[in-house]
Amino acid sequence: MTLPDKPQARAGAAGFTLLEMIIVLVVLGLVAGLALGRGQQRSRGLDARAAVEQVVQTLRQARGAAIATNLPVVVMVNGERRTLGVAGARPVQLPPEFALTAAEGFNPQLTPKLTGIRFAPTGSSSGGRILLADGKRRIQVGVDWLTGRVSVTDVP
Numbered sequence: 001m002t003l004p005d006k007p008q009a010r011a012g013a014a015g016f017t018l019l020e021m022i023i024v025l026v027v028l029g030l031v032a033g034l035a036l037g038r039g040q041q042r043s044r045g046l047d048a049r050a051a052v053e054q055v056v057q058t059l060r061q062a063r064g065a066a067i068a069t070n071l072p073v074v075v076m077v078n079g080e081r082r083t084l085g086v087a088g089a090r091p092v093q094l095p096p097e098f099a100l101t102a103a104e105g106f107n108p109q110l111t112p113k114l115t116g117i118r119f120a121p122t123g124s125s126s127g128g129r130i131l132l133a134d135g136k137r138r139i140q141v142g143v144d145w146l147t148g149r150v151s152v153t154d155v156p
Helices: 018-037 044-069
Strands: 073-078 083-086 099-102 114-119 128-134 137-143 150-155
Touching: 044 073, 044 083, 044 114, 044 128, 044 137, 044 150, 073 099
Parallel strands: none
Antiparallel strands: 073 083, 073 114, 099 128, 128 137, 137 150
């Protein structure tokens, strides 16, 4: 019985050279360095949407708490500090690029910078509007006085 001949290695078909592998790794390292060196990408639109969502959730949670506990719940709005929250709890802090303004209809007017909106155990509220602005974009969060419903609209 005869053994088969050993396969002959062809020149240049054995794989990648060490030099080729080093060049590929250097290029990948440069691309990764450029991508990571730019830092976190931020979108003003997403930041605005997140800030509005925080305001809306705070108001809706306050309404729900008033109904669940059968007690009035007051949401405090501080335009100067850009905070809002349920009285007695830690307030929500909005990012510094947003201006927070409490518009007409808020009761009670506690001080010129601090106002509040009251939710009754029936789900109704004192009503009002909160205006969020970040440069060109202005968003209004409204609270209906009769139903306590929270709505969001863009302001031109």
